[in-house]
Amino acid sequence: MTDFQKILQESMIWTEGLAAVLSVVYYNRYNKEGYWRYFSIYLIIMFVSEVIGKWGGLIIDYNKQNFYNYFVIPIEFLFFYWLYAAKSLGKPKLFYIMSVLYLLSFLCTEFFFTTKKIILSFNYTVGCLLLMILVIMEYYKQINSSEILNFSRNKMFYINLGVTLFYIGTLPFWTFFNFIKEYREIHYIYFSYFLMSGIIMYLLFSISFIWGKQSSS
Structure with a gap:
């Protein structure tokens, strides 16, 4: 890891911390249903996890x-399945289906793939593909919403954009x-993008709490 990437990595961790703090301060804004407190709890868990992972x-x-x-x-994917499917899209059955499919991917990994990897590629791929479906559904919902002109006040707009980038x-x-990883230059570029997109995602999460509100389903 280069010095530049080390700076990005630490910046990403503290950006997570910033998002967690702002979520605690602002989560009750426009929060009639009260479930955004769980997003705040999620961000706190992610920040603590990254601190543990780093130090x-x-x-x-x-x-x-x-x-x-x-x-x-797994917490990342399962939480976003819940936030997108069960809450934003109002399809709790879809949340259960995607959660089961994602968890079943661990069985496939145990039997057919090596588990001695930095990231379990098969599980991550399945998790992302399922999340991609929800992201597309959320974009479709936003585009066809009567509040499309007020997208800057839509909490899920910022969250969806951040999830897309990262x-x-x-x-x-x-x-x-x-x-x-065998191609050093490509690995450097893509790993740097991974870190930068993570920083942007957590900044967007922060913005979603400051500027955004939950649009009606």
Whole structure:
């Protein structure tokens, strides 16, 4: 990792912390249903997880790869399935279906793929593809909404844009990570994009709490 990427990595962690703090301050704004508090809790968990991932090894001995593959990343996908399908789109059954499909991908990994990887590529690919479906559905909902002209006040607009840049944008990087890492320049560019898009995503999450409100379903 270059010095530039180290700066980006630490910036991403503190941007997560900023988003978590702002979510605590602003989550009750326009929050008639009250479920945005769970987004705040999610951001706090993600920030704490990244702090553990960055500096936890200095305090305790733990398997960093398993921590991310079996705890952090599953929480990310399952939370967004819930936020998109069950809450924003109003399709709780879709949330359960996608959650089951994603969790079943772990069985496939255990039986057919090696688990000794930085990121479990198959699980991440399945998780992102399912999330991509929800992202497209959310864009369709926003485009066809009567409040399309007031998109800047729509909380999910910022969240959807951030998720698109980070999760969908980095899907090829983690799916083909074992191939990309063999090509140093491509790996450098894509890993840098991964870090920068993460920073942008958490900034957009912060903006969603300050400027946005939940549009009506």
